[in-house]
Amino acid sequence: MKNKPMMMVALALPFVFFTGCAPVKPVVQVEPPSPKTVPVHTVVLAPDPDGRIGKAEIANAAGKALLEKPFEMTKVSQPSLPPLVPSPAPAEYVKATFDEALSVEPSAADKFILFFESGKLKLDDKSQKTLPEILETIKRRNPVAISVSGHADAAGSVQVNNKISLQRAELVRDLLLKNGVDSKIILVSSHGKGNLLVPTPEGVAEARNRRVEVVVR
Numbered sequence: 719m720k721n722k723p724m725m726m727v728a729l730a731l732p733f734v735f736f737t738g739c740a741p742v743k744p745v746v747q748v749e750p751p752s753p754k755t756v757p758v759h760t761v762v763l764a765p766d767p768d769g770r771i772g773k774a775e776i777a778n779a780a781g782k783a784l785l786e787k788p789f790e791m792t793k794v795s796q797p798s799l800p801p802l803v804p805s806p807a808p809a810e811y812v813k814a815t816f817d818e819a820l821s822v823e824p825s826a827a828d829k830f831i832l833f834f835e836s837g838k839l840k841l842d843d844k845s846q847k848t849l850p851e852i853l854e855t856i857k858r859r860n861p862v863a864i865s866v867s868g869h870a871d872a873a874g875s876v877q878v879n880n881k882i883s884l885q886r887a888e889l890v891r892d893l894l895l896k897n898g899v900d901s902k903i904i905l906v907s908s909h910g911k912g913n914l915l916v917p918t919p920e921g922v923a924e925a926r927n928r929r930v931e932v933v934v935r
Contacts, residue, residue, distance in 0.1 A: 724822050762791045762807050764816065766826070776801045828855045828934040831915075832890060836871075836923055839882070853897050855934050863935045864899065866891050867907045871927035872918050876910060884908035890930045 735795035762772050763785035774785040776792055781800025783792040791807035794800075829850050832845040841849075856864065868887030887906045895901055911927070916923045 720875070748927075748931055750879045756795045758793050758795045760791060760793050761785065761801075762789060762812065762816065763787070764789065765822065824935075825859075829930045829935075830855075832930045832932065833925060834886055834928045834930070835920065836925065837882075838929065839885050849893060852932055852934070853894070853899075856894075856899055859934055861903060861934045863903050863905065864894070865905045865907065865935075866894070866930045867909055867933075869909050869913060869915070869927060869929050870911045871922065871924045872911050872914065872920050874922040875913075880910035883910050886928075886930050890932060 723776070728814075761774065762777050763771070763862050765771050765788045771786070771788050776783045776785065776794055778794060778801065779797045783794075783801035783804050785792060785804050789807045789812055791802045792801045792804045794802070830848060832848060833842045834840060834845070854885075865886045868883035868885070868890075870886075872885040874882075874890055884906075887908055891904050894904060914927045915929060916924050916926045918927070
């Protein structure tokens with residue numbers, strides 16, 4: 719009888735090896751754990767609505783970074799690494815990341831200063847011409863609040879200056895009311911000579927300190 723050739727099929731079993739007929743213990747390859755993703759925090763210094771620039775110091779145990787230019791940025795991740803050296807944020811990054819937030823940020827307040835004649839409840843000539851500009855701004859902005867604060871110079875007693883600065887503020891408030899401004903959004907305050915625009919010694923009658931400040935928000 720002729721012997722028929724026999725085809726041997728070897729089955730490859732990964733990580734399992736056989737030696738003769740001895741019991742087999744599989745060798746299992748363990749994959750190294752994937753490194754954890756470390757969150758990276760990006761900090762960008764944005765200007766105020768009126769364009770003013772503040773400062774921001776970002777610090778951790780390894781170091782710190784000072785942001786003091788508009789749209790300057792740094793990144794910080796784990797405590798063992800210091801924040802990156804500040805650099806300008808790319809314009810496209812600022813637009814994509816902060817455009818929506820910046821668009822809803824309230825606009826800067828409009829501030830006006832009205833000056834008075836010495837010892838009187840009468841606006842000087844220049845300030846009388848400023849009143850229409852204030853009214854136009856109120857109409858355009860449709861504000862939620864208007865502060866009207868009265869001030870005096872350093873001449874005279876505290877009591878007298880408190881009284882006259884309040885009367886000046888009330889005069890301006892009444893002018894706004896006569897022109898249709900809602901009384902509910904007007905806040906009147908008096909500072910007397912306690913908040914001088916131009917610092918002077920006691921007793922000095924400085925015209926620029928006799929004023930009413932109107933802030934439209």
